[in-house]
Amino acid sequence: LSSSTLPFSMADFLTSDQLWVIGMTASLPEHCQGARVRHRTDTIYLVVMAARIIAMQSGFAMLEAAYVRPMHAANIMMKNVMDMLLGVLAYFFFGFGIAYGTQPAMINDHGFDWAFWFCAFSYATTTATIDSGALAGRVNFVSYLLLSVIMTGVIQPTAVQWTWGGGWLGRLGFVDFAGGAVVHALGASSALVCSLCCGPRIGRFAAYRKWRGCLRWLFLERDSAEWYQGPISHIEMKVFLPVMPIHNPVQALFGTFLLFTGFLAFNAASTLSIVADADLLAARVSANTLLATASTAIVVYIVALVRRRGSIIAVPDLSTALIAATVSSAGCCDSVPPLVAFLVGLVGGLLGCGTRRLLEKLQIDDVVAAVAAHGPPGIWGVLSVALFARPSCVSKRRGLLFGNRSQEAWEFLGVQLVGCLALTAFSALSTFFIIHIIDRIIGFRCSRNAELLGLDFMEHAFDDGSLVASPEKSYLKAAPTEAHDMESLVQKFRRRKSSSNLDLSGFEVSNSEGEPAGGEVPDPSEKPEVESEASIAAKQKEELGLLRTRIQGLKRGITDIRTDTVYSPHFRRTDHAENSIFSCELRPPTRPSARSSLPSLQGETRRSASKP
Numbered sequence: 001l002s003s004s005t006l007p008f009s010m011a012d013f014l015t016s017d018q019l020w021v022i023g024m025t026a027s028l029p030e031h032c033q034g035a036r037v038r039h040r041t042d043t044i045y046l047v048v049m050a051a052r053i054i055a056m057q058s059g060f061a062m063l064e065a066a067y068v069r070p071m072h073a074a075n076i077m078m079k080n081v082m083d084m085l086l087g088v089l090a091y092f093f094f095g096f097g098i099a100y101g102t103q104p105a106m107i108n109d110h111g112f113d114w115a116f117w118f119c120a121f122s123y124a125t126t127t128a129t130i131d132s133g134a135l136a137g138r139v140n141f142v143s144y145l146l147l148s149v150i151m152t153g154v155i156q157p158t159a160v161q162w163t164w165g166g167g168w169l170g171r172l173g174f175v176d177f178a179g180g181a182v183v184h185a186l187g188a189s190s191a192l193v194c195s196l197c198c199g200p201r202i203g204r205f206a207a208y209r210k211w212r213g214c215l216r217w218l219f220l221e222r223d224s225a226e227w228y229q230g231p232i233s234h235i236e237m238k239v240f241l242p243v244m245p246i247h248n249p250v251q252a253l254f255g256t257f258l259l260f261t262g263f264l265a266f267n268a269a270s271t272l273s274i275v276a277d278a279d280l281l282a283a284r285v286s287a288n289t290l291l292a293t294a295s296t297a298i299v300v301y302i303v304a305l306v307r308r309r310g311s312i313i314a315v316p317d318l319s320t321a322l323i324a325a326t327v328s329s330a331g332c333c334d335s336v337p338p339l340v341a342f343l344v345g346l347v348g349g350l351l352g353c354g355t356r357r358l359l360e361k362l363q364i365d366d367v368v369a370a371v372a373a374h375g376p377p378g379i380w381g382v383l384s385v386a387l388f389a390r391p392s393c394v395s396k397r398r399g400l401l402f403g404n405r406s407q408e409a410w411e412f413l414g415v416q417l418v419g420c421l422a423l424t425a426f427s428a429l430s431t432f433f434i435i436h437i438i439d440r441i442i443g444f445r446c447s448r449n450a451e452l453l454g455l456d457f458m459e460h461a462f463d464d465g466s467l468v469a470s471p472e473k474s475y476l477k478a479a480p481t482e483a484h485d486m487e488s489l490v491q492k493f494r495r496r497k498s499s500s501n502l503d504l505s506g507f508e509v510s511n512s513e514g515e516p517a518g519g520e521v522p523d524p525s526e527k528p529e530v531e532s533e534a535s536i537a538a539k540q541k542e543e544l545g546l547l548r549t550r551i552q553g554l555k556r557g558i559t560d561i562r563t564d565t566v567y568s569p570h571f572r573r574t575d576h577a578e579n580s581i582f583s584c585e586l587r588p589p590t591r592p593s594a595r596s597s598l599p600s601l602q603g604e605t606r607r608s609a610s611k612p
Contacts (some may be wrong), residue, residue, distance in 0.1 A: 002181065012390075016441050017038065031276075033400055036517075036600075037111075038113070038116075038273070039273070039275045041274060042115070042273045042274060042275055043115045044526045045273070046115040046118065046119045046269065046372060047118060047119075049119065049265045049268060050115075050118045050119040050121070050122040050269065051122075051123035052261075052265035053119075053123070053126065053265055053266050053269060054122050054125065055258070055262060056126060056258065056259055056262030056263075056266070057081075057084050057129060057345065058080075058255075058258055059082055059256070059257075059259035059262060060129045060132065060133065060255070061076060061077050061080035061255070062251055062252075062254055062255030062258060063133070063251075063252055063255030063256060063259065063368055064076045064080070064136045064368050065248070065255075066246060066247060066248040066250075066251035066252035066255060067133075067136060067247065067252065067316075067367050067368045068136045068137040068247065068367060069137060069241050069244075069247060069454070069527045070247060071241065071454025071455070071456055071464075072136065072137045072454060072456060073462060074455075074456040074460055074462050075141065075455035075456055075459055076132070076137075078141070078459075078460055079132050079141065079145075079148075080129060080132060083128055083129065083149075083495070084125050084129075085147035086145060086148065086149050086152075087124065087152035087153070088125075090123065090149045090153030091120075091124050091157070092104060093153070093155075093420050094119075094154070094157075094211070095121075095124060095152060095154070095156070095157040096120060096121070096157065098121065098153075098154065098157035098158055098161060099124075099156075099157035099158075099160040099164075099165050100120070100160075100161070100165050101161075101165065103115060109213070118271070118273070119269055120160070122269075123156075123179055123182075123183055123266075124152045124156045124157065124160075126183055126187075127151060127152070127155075127156040127179075127183045127184075127186055127187040128151040128464025129148075130184070130188060130191050130370045131148065131151065131187065131190055131191050131194050131370075131431075132144065132148070133191065133366075133368035133370035134192070134195045134367060134368070134370045134371060135194050135195070135198055136367040136447055137201050137367060137451070137455070138199075138201050138202075138444060138446055138451050139194075139198055139444065140442065140443055140444060140445060140446045141440060141446075141455070141459045142442060143439075143444045146438055147194070147431070147434055147438065150434055151187075151190060151431075152429075154583055155186070155190070155426075155430050155431070156183070156186060156187075156356045158426070159182050159423050159426065159427070160182060162422070162423070163176055163181075163182050163419070163423075166180065169415075169418075169419045169423075172419070173412060173424045174415050174416065175331075175335075175382075175416065176330075176332075176382050176419070177267075177270055177285075177330065177331055177333060177334045178266060178267040178329075178330040178331065178333060179266075179270070179330050179331075179378075180327065180328070180330040180332070180377075180378040180379070180381035180382045181378055181379060181382045181420050181423050182423065183378075184327045184374040184375070184377070184378030185375055185378035185379050185420060185423060186424065186427045187369045187370075187374055187427070188373075188374035188375030188378065189375065189423075189425075189427040189431075190209055190427045190428065191371050191374070191375075191581050192364070192371045192428065192434050192555075193428050193431040193435065194431060194435065195359075195366055195371065196219045196364065196442065197219050197432070197436075197439075198220075198444060198445050199221060199228055200364075200365035201243055201365055201367070201451070202227075202228060202229075202230060202231070202240075202451055202452065203229070203230040203231070203242060203362045204228070204243045204365045205228065205229070205365070206230065206587055207483065208225050208228045208363055209225060210223075210224065210228075220436070220439055220444065226360075227448075231452070235476060236452060236476075238470070238472040239452055239470065239476060240452060245314075245316055246315055247316040252315055252319055253319065256318070256319045256323065259323060259326075260293060260322060260323075263289065263293070263327075263330075264286060264289055265312055266330070267285050267286070267329065267330055267333050268282045268285050268286050268289070270285070270334075271285065271334075277394075280393060280394050284333075284334065284394055285333045287338060287341075288333040288334075288336065288338055288341035289326065289329045289330055289333050289341075289351075290349070291338050291339075291341045291345065292325050292326060292328060292329035292344055293322060293325050293326045293329070293345060293464070294342065294345070295325050295342050295345035295346035296325050296349050297350055298346060299320050299325065299346060299349035299353065300313045300321050301313070303317050303321065303353045304317070307357075316356075316369065319355055320352045320356050320372060320373050321350075321352055321353055322349070323352065323369075323373040324349050324351060324352025324353070324372065324373040324377040325345035325346070325349040325352070327352075327373060327374055327377045327549060328344050328345055328347070328348025328349075328351070328377040328378065328381040328384075329341055329344060329345055329348070329376065329381060330381055331378065331381035331382035332344060332381050332382070332384040332385045332388065332389070334391060334394065334395055335389035335390070335395045335397050335399075336385075336388045336399075337388075339382075340388045344381060344388070347380060348377035349377075351376040351380055352369065352372050352373045352376070352377050353372070354372075354377065355371065355372035355376050356369045356374075357470070370391040372419045375424075379420045379424070382416055382420055383413070383416050383417065384399075384418070385399065385416060386412045386413035386416045387400050388401055388402065389402065400413065443507065446458070450476070450577075452476060453477060454474055459479075466562075
């Protein structure tokens, strides 16, 4: 398009990119001209970046599945897939309209900016996924999906309307470049309420202390402390799998790396453009994000020195610190110098690791440290704008620590603090009421049997074959939770604890009552019997006899095996059934002969003819 076809004043002040948009708009049919709202380079940029942000769902899923017990891994994957699919519908029908006041057209979509809609949805679905990590391994599947749909379609869009959509926080001057508060702190406050209302996983805290007074009602804690401490009945002790800090470290680190690469797109996409010098801003944002993440290398060694007095780096510490450092850069990566971005990430990583430790002390079960990695670091990054902003080619802000001590600078810091408090309080209160409503209707936490057997089977009918092999699992599968008569079992559990010195810290039970016949739950009214020493000795003798019988069977199975192909001639096997099935004694080497010697399990040497 030649500039001569435009008025002189317009052609003089428009950039080449703007002139291109005008020319491309004029070349479209009249009913499609409204669709060309941005440069084609910007359209491609937003679509590609949003696709990378949505791909972060795979990183969240891998990370969460690595932290939970293997029998819940498929449930984690299902949650991350379903909350994204349902989130698309929620954001399409009412989420985007709440956030920006423009509802996407259902049929006649001419003139709608679909690239921007796609990018905005990627931020909303990231917010909803934070709840999944905090609730892993113990939440009802349908209840979680309901919460996720409301988070994607209502709570997060409302926060966006307050800030990026021109709402009251935006008019006050609140600045959050890439969602340190609008996405991360918002999701973390919701995840904290979810963890409090759902309670810890069974066996997570061996000395768990229940809430007192009205807090029990607020956080939906209806059961005794023993309910959360570990298995109660004999059947539960047979199927219980102890809770570990992490079950698959390789998978956890792989998921963390996927999240890190996704965060590079998460922050850079907030420029919404790379034309008209916006490419310089995108480059600065990407560099600051990378430098903030690099501070993790120092954070993990600081944590190792403080907690372990050594240089051993734990996988959960590295994962938490890396995500926390990256999150802390989201709010300020466009305004601070590169060196300050590194320091912001350093403090954010320490905040993430410290918050994780604090939640453990408070017995709040944040499975993948979602609250720790997204909450305090996200707020710290937003406040850093008012503290460390420095004017540059892409930003005109100046923070308190770079010479701006005016009243306006202090007011800006107050606005940032008010914005963070308002967003987190709104998210926490909304989540609290939603959880209580869901719990009234269908229940928020899964049943005890479902958690012990695994949500993979109870929620998604995936059986790895253990239900057939284990009669205890088969019983729990068929019996409802009420069949346990939990209150009675808790009382009997306490009596056994006092009579048999049960060690709650490791759940190692010195049990002398034996398993009830038929796999049935013991009668709660039955009083524990104390066996005599003679009875215990008789049982031990019987078990020893069974063990010897099995050893004889093993003996018969190996008598025809050639010695030099199975056993080394330097060793002789003897039978010490009281200590172990097999024990080895060193014997001087002997010259092999035509007739090999076969060591028996009773210490006798058998001679057998050589076989071809």
